[in-house]
Each structure stands twice: as structure tokens, then as C-alpha cells.
Amino acid sequence: MTSPSPFAFPTDLDGWLAAATQHADDAVSLVRHFDGELRAGAATASAALELWNDADLALRGALSEAHVLSEAHPDAEVRAAAEESVQRLEALASARLLDEALFAALAAFEGEPLDAEEERLLSHTLRDFRRGGVALAPADRERVRELTDRDTELSLAFSRNIREGRREIRVAPEDLAGLPQDFLDAHPAGDDGLVVLTTDYPDLMPVREYATTRATRTALVAAYNELAWPENEPILAELLAVRAERAALLGYGDWADYETEPRMIGSGAAVSDFLERLDEASRAAAEAEYPLLRERLHRDDPDAGEVTIADFFYLLGQLRKERHDVDAQLVRSYFTFDRVLPGVLATAGRLLDIAFEPVDIATWHEDVHTYDVVRAGERLGRIHLDLHPREGKFSHAACFPLAPGITGRVLPEAVLLCNFARGLMTHDEVVTFFHEFGHLVHDILGGAQRFARFSGVATEWDFVEAPSQLLEEWAWDAEVLASFTADADGAPIPADLVERMRVADAFGRALEVRRQLGHANVSYHLHVDRPQDLQAATEHWYSVTSPVRPLPGVHPYAGFGHLTGYGSCYYTYQWSLVIARDLRSAFGDDLMDPSVAARYRREILEPGGRRDAQELVEAFLGRPYSFDAYRDWLGAR
Numbered sequence: 001m002t003s004p005s006p007f008a009f010p011t012d013l014d015g016w017l018a019a020a021t022q023h024a025d026d027a028v029s030l031v032r033h034f035d036g037e038l039r040a041g042a043a044t045a046s047a048a049l050e051l052w053n054d055a056d057l058a059l060r061g062a063l064s065e066a067h068v069l070s071e072a073h074p075d076a077e078v079r080a081a082a083e084e085s086v087q088r089l090e091a092l093a094s095a096r097l098l099d100e101a102l103f104a105a106l107a108a109f110e111g112e113p114l115d116a117e118e119e120r121l122l123s124h125t126l127r128d129f130r131r132g133g134v135a136l137a138p139a140d141r142e143r144v145r146e147l148t149d150r151d152t153e154l155s156l157a158f159s160r161n162i163r164e165g166r167r168e169i170r171v172a173p174e175d176l177a178g179l180p181q182d183f184l185d186a187h188p189a190g191d192d193g194l195v196v197l198t199t200d201y202p203d204l205m206p207v208r209e210y211a212t213t214r215a216t217r218t219a220l221v222a223a224y225n226e227l228a229w230p231e232n233e234p235i236l237a238e239l240l241a242v243r244a245e246r247a248a249l250l251g252y253g254d255w256a257d258y259e260t261e262p263r264m265i266g267s268g269a270a271v272s273d274f275l276e277r278l279d280e281a282s283r284a285a286a287e288a289e290y291p292l293l294r295e296r297l298h299r300d301d302p303d304a305g306e307v308t309i310a311d312f313f314y315l316l317g318q319l320r321k322e323r324h325d326v327d328a329q330l331v332r333s334y335f336t337f338d339r340v341l342p343g344v345l346a347t348a349g350r351l352l353d354i355a356f357e358p359v360d361i362a363t364w365h366e367d368v369h370t371y372d373v374v375r376a377g378e379r380l381g382r383i384h385l386d387l388h389p390r391e392g393k394f395s396h397a398a399c400f401p402l403a404p405g406i407t408g409r410v411l412p413e414a415v416l417l418c419n420f421a422r423g424l425m426t427h428d429e430v431v432t433f434f435h436e437f438g439h440l441v442h443d444i445l446g447g448a449q450r451f452a453r454f455s456g457v458a459t460e461w462d463f464v465e466a467p468s469q470l471l472e473e474w475a476w477d478a479e480v481l482a483s484f485t486a487d488a489d490g491a492p493i494p495a496d497l498v499e500r501m502r503v504a505d506a507f508g509r510a511l512e513v514r515r516q517l518g519h520a521n522v523s524y525h526l527h528v529d530r531p532q533d534l535q536a537a538t539e540h541w542y543s544v545t546s547p548v549r550p551l552p553g554v555h556p557y558a559g560f561g562h563l564t565g566y567g568s569c570y571y572t573y574q575w576s577l578v579i580a581r582d583l584r585s586a587f588g589d590d591l592m593d594p595s596v597a598a599r600y601r602r603e604i605l606e607p608g609g610r611r612d613a614q615e616l617v618e619a620f621l622g623r624p625y626s627f628d629a630y631r632d633w634l635g636a637r
């Protein structure tokens with residue numbers, strides 16, 4: 001079978017502008033055509049599902065492309081046109097789920113003999129229709145349609161404000177004490193004698209980790225916590241109201257109940273229980289860690305009071321250096337971007353028995369590296385790595401699908417949008433790179449499917465962070481790191497330093513889990529409690545979750561990008577981590593064990609969304625997963 005053709009990108013700005021609109025128009029026409037045929041009645045269940053899949057494929061492909069362009073294209077006009085396309089395509093997607101004739105055309109085949117995959121597509125799609133509101137009275141259906149469209153519009157605006165809301169502060173050169181020399185060289189003082197620091201990660205991360213001047217850390221972290229505020233305040237307030245009304249109309253207790261119904265966790269109440277379980281599992285260790293941070297802070301300044309989130313990463317770094325002889329700046333000297341990129345590719349390639357062949361094509365920006373994903377001469381997919389910050393680009397790190405893979409028909413393609421330094425990278429950045437690459441290979445290897453609905457990262461949403469968090473482990477393996485690191489003299493990172501990094505990493509882990517639990521509490525309680533005062537509620541949840549204090553009076557929810565896509569379900573990260581820790585245990589002492597790796601690829605990644613996540617995990621582990629490996633990891637000292 002010949003491999004399908006990859007995406008052909010426009011070559012000039014006019015082409016991009018046209019594509020940003022035209023591809024959505026084309027998809028709308030295709031969907032109308034296939035839906036028309038389906039409404040007219042298909043002869044067999046298989047024929048009906050194929051028609052549904054054809055429309056689904058057109059819609060998902062165009063939506064993926066529009067999302068990537070809206071977050072990554074360097075031209076603001078293209079981004080705006082792509083955003084309009086997202087809005088239009090999302091509106092079509094939700095309108096279809098309110099279409100009684102379409103629903104009836106599929107529901108007619110319920111109970112007929114189907115193969116397992118058809119059966120799964122039919123039952124999932126009928127559930128989508130019910131969740132979309134098809135069974136409501138006409139007035140309620142219309143209201144759900146309005147609310148769903150409004151959710152899309154508000155979510156796009158929320159993301160845009162974060163993307164375009166970069167902030168800057170100015171500090172005196174002497175206030176950069178503690179930062180590495182290459183950082184200082186790249187940040188000279190301006191005409192006013194002051195140095196500009198931005199909230200982009202390549203400035204934020206080193207400052208919050210290395211700056212010994214507390215005021216500098218606090219000023220930049222405070223600026224970061226004010227990202228997209230006040231613009232996003234009314235947007236978020238309305239988004240929460242829209243979601244609550246939609247959940248109520250659809251017959252759910254709250255938005256968390258609506259969101260969790262098709263996920264592993266199953267209900268909003270179970271989220272609350274899970275958060276309590278995390279609280280209980282991490283409380284004692286966090287309480288033991290906190291006094292050490294406080295004591296270290298007071299060695300800098302006896303009047304410093306309590307540790308804040310602007311001190312957290314700095315203090316962890318200092319303590320890891322003093323207690324475990326891990327100097328983060330020394331560690332950083334081994335990770336030049338130009339070595340890390342091929343290192344990540346080689347590691348993932350070796351693990352998953354794939355190769356990455358560079359492809360010399362023009363994409364949306366010259367920074368983008370494109371590779372074909374190849375095994376035994378066969379092209380399995382294509383990836384695009386857009387890894388450095390620029391004005392107006394998505395400001396965090398994430399994997400975006402570009403084309404949903406269909407065997408023999410559509411080549412799976414996916415994109416990483418990250419914001420890494422161009423020179424030396426912190427080890428945190430390297431871990432993030434492995435994390436996002438875990439999503440990327442899931443998307444590509446899960447992209448050999450019959451139905452678009454199950455292509456790529458298409459499992460239950462609270463499982464999606466398991467493959468990504470699992471791959472982070474490879475960034476902590478001495479042998480793996482030695483294979484691509486080098487200091488200025490060409491020597492790889494020594495194994496004993498990596499071992500000390502691992503020991504040091506365990507210190508502060510419970511506090512880090514509680515920081516994550518703080519995000520999960522905010523995401524859940526803003527959606528479920530519906531507080532009037534978002535600032536007060538957010539500060540409350542961060543304050544009661546961790547002994548590390550939030551900065552007072554700031555508005556971090558305005559820049560909390562996950563509140564759109566993850567909604568009430570930020571718990572996903574820890575839920576997936578519980579599973580990832582158990583998956584990790586199967587590799588034992590050898591992360592490159594070929595038979596375990598092959599089983600992982602076959603049982604977890606390649607099925608995409610074809611089977612329930614619980615089944616994937618059991619097929620890989622040979623037993624149901626448990627909380628034990630996570631608990632051990634949390635208690636590891």
C-alpha cells in the first residue's frame with residue numbers, strides 16, 4: 001500500500017490567508033454533502049458509519065489545521081482568519097449533534113450486528129448526540145446551540161488574550177544576581193539603564209529558579225500571574241456561566257458531571273474524591289518539606305515571612321544544590337538545544353522502533369523542523385516541531401494534531417508548539433520536551449485507524465497525560481542523557497550527577513504535587529462552586545492546598561490556559577500520573593527493554609481510541625493498574 005500524501009502548505013502569505021478560510025469552507029461543503037446522503041438513509045449500518053466517518057474526517061482535519069494556524073502562524077491576519085474558521089467549524093460540529101434527522105439515520109442501526117469497531121463508533125457517536133442535546137425540546141435545543149457556540153467564542157478569546165498578553169518588567173542589572181552568564185549576556189541594559197524581562201518561558205524559568213534577589217523573582221512571577229488580566233476576567237466569568245447553564249439544560253448536576261461522563265473517572269463526585277485522596281497521600285510529606293524551604297528562605301532574609309510561589313523553584317534549586325550537590329546551572333551547561341533536539345528524536349526512535357527523517361519543506365515559519373516518521377521504509381506519519389517563542393505565538397508547550405490518520409487514506413501529522421531557549425536549556429525544559437514528545441508519538445503511532453473518531457490521542461481525556469508523563473522518565477535516565485549531552489569540552493553528563501539529580505528531584509515532590517493539586521482544585525471549584533469573586537476563590541484554593549503561598553491580590557486564573565480545554569478536569573494530570581507510574585514499573589531497571597517497549601507501543605499507543613483506556617492499561621500490565629507505584633514515588637526519599 002502506498003503511503004498517503006502529506007499536507008501541502010501554502011508558500012506565500014496570500015496562500016496562507018486563503019487556506020485559513022478556504023479549507024474550512026471546503027470542509028463545510030463536504031460535511032453537508034455526506035450528511036445529506038446520510039439523512040436520505042444508508043442501505044446498511046456500515047455504509048451509514050462510513051458516511052459519518054467521511055464527514056467527521058473532513059471536519060476534524062479542517063479544525064485541527066485551523067487550531068494550529070490560530071496558535072502558531074506568525075501573521076496576525078492569518079491567525080484571526082483561522083480563529084474564525086475554528087468558530088465556524090465548531091458551530092457546525094455542535095449543530096450536527098442537534099440534528100434529529102442525522103441522529104435518527106444512525107440510531108436506526110442500533111442493535112444491528114456490527115463488528116467491534118463499528119459497534120464502538122456507533123455507540124460513541126450516539127452518546128455524543130445525546131450529550132450534544134439532540135433529545136431536548138426545540139427551545140432548549142436552540143439554547144444549547146447558542147451556549148455551545150458561545151463557549152467556543154469565549155474560549156478562543158481567552159486563549160488569544162493569553163497568547164498576545166506577554167508582559168514585561170524592567171529591573172536594574174544588579175537585581176539579576178544569580179542568573180547565568182549567558183542569560184546576562186543576552187539581557188543587556190537599555191538606554192534607561194534597566195534590563196527588560198518578559199513573561200516568556202526563556203526569561204521566566206531561569207529568573208524564578210536562579211535569581212537570588214527576591215524582589216526580582218516576585219516582580220516577574222507577579223507579572224506572569226497577571227497575564228491576560230483584566231481582559232480575561234469577564235470572559236472567564238461568562239464562560240463558567242455558559243457551561244453551568246448548558247450542563248443544567250442537558251440534565252447534569254454541574255459542568256464537572258457533564259465533562260467527566262465519558263472519561264475514566266466517570267463523575268464529578270469522583271473528581272472530588274480523587275482530589276481528597278491526593279490531599280491525603282501528599283499531606284504529611286509536604287508538611288515535612290515545607291519547614292526546610294522556609295528555613296532556607298530565612299537564611300537569605302530573616303524577615304522574609306512565609307515562602308511564596310515566587311520563591312518555590314528558587315528554594316528547591318538552592319536546597320538541591322546544598323543537600324544533594326546538584327547545581328542546576330552546571331546541569332544546564334550540558335543541555336544545548338542543538339543536541340537535545342536530535343537526542344529526543346534518537347531516544348524516542350530507539351524506544352519505539354521508528355526513525356525521524358528530516359524533510360526540507362517550507363511551513364508557516366522558518367523555525368519549524370519537519371520530519372517523516374518512518375519504520376522499515378514505510379512512512380507512518382509526519383511531525384512539525386515549532387520550538388522557540390515568538391510574538392503572538394502560543395506561549396506554553398503542547399502537542400496539536402494537524403491531520404487525523406486514516407490507514408491508506410490520510411497520513412497522520414502533528415505539531416509541537418513549545419517555547420524553549422535557543423541555547424542552553426534547563427533540565428525542566430528537557431523534561432517538558434520529552435513530555436510533549438510522548439503526546440506526539442501517541443498521535444502518530446495511534447494514527448493508523450479506520451475511523452477518524454479513534455485516530456491519534458483519542459482515548460478518554462483523563463488518560464491522555466499518561467503516555468506523556470511516562471516519556472518524561474527517559475529524561476531522568478543516565479544512559480539516555482549521556483547519549484546526547486555534552487558540556488563545553490564535549491563531555492557527556494556524568495552518571496553520578498544524574499543519580500544525584502534523581503535523588504534531589506524527590507525532594508520537594510510532595511509540595512509539587514500539592515501545587516498541581518492547587519491547580520486541580522481551582523479548575524474544579526471554579527466550575528462547580530461558581531464563586532462570585534474569582535480572585536478571592538482562586539487565592540483561597542491555592543492557600544488552603546499548599547503551605548507555599550500564592551502571591552496576594554494577583555489573578556492567575558486569567559492566564560490559566562487549561563481552563564478552556566481541560567475545564568473542570570485539571571485533575572487529569574495526577575490521574576494520568578497514577579497510571580504512568582504503574583506503566584513505568586513494567587520497564588523495571590531497563591527503560592530501553594525492547595520487548596516491554598514493543599508491548600507499550602502495541603497495547604497503549606497504536607490502538608489510539610479504539611479501545612477503552614482501562615483495557616489498554618490492563619493489556620499492557622497484565623493486571624488492573626493500582627495507586628501503589630504513585631504512592632511509592634510520592635514517598636520516595
Ligand SMILES: [Zn+2]
Pocket residue numbers: 435436439465468
Ligand atoms: Zn501533556
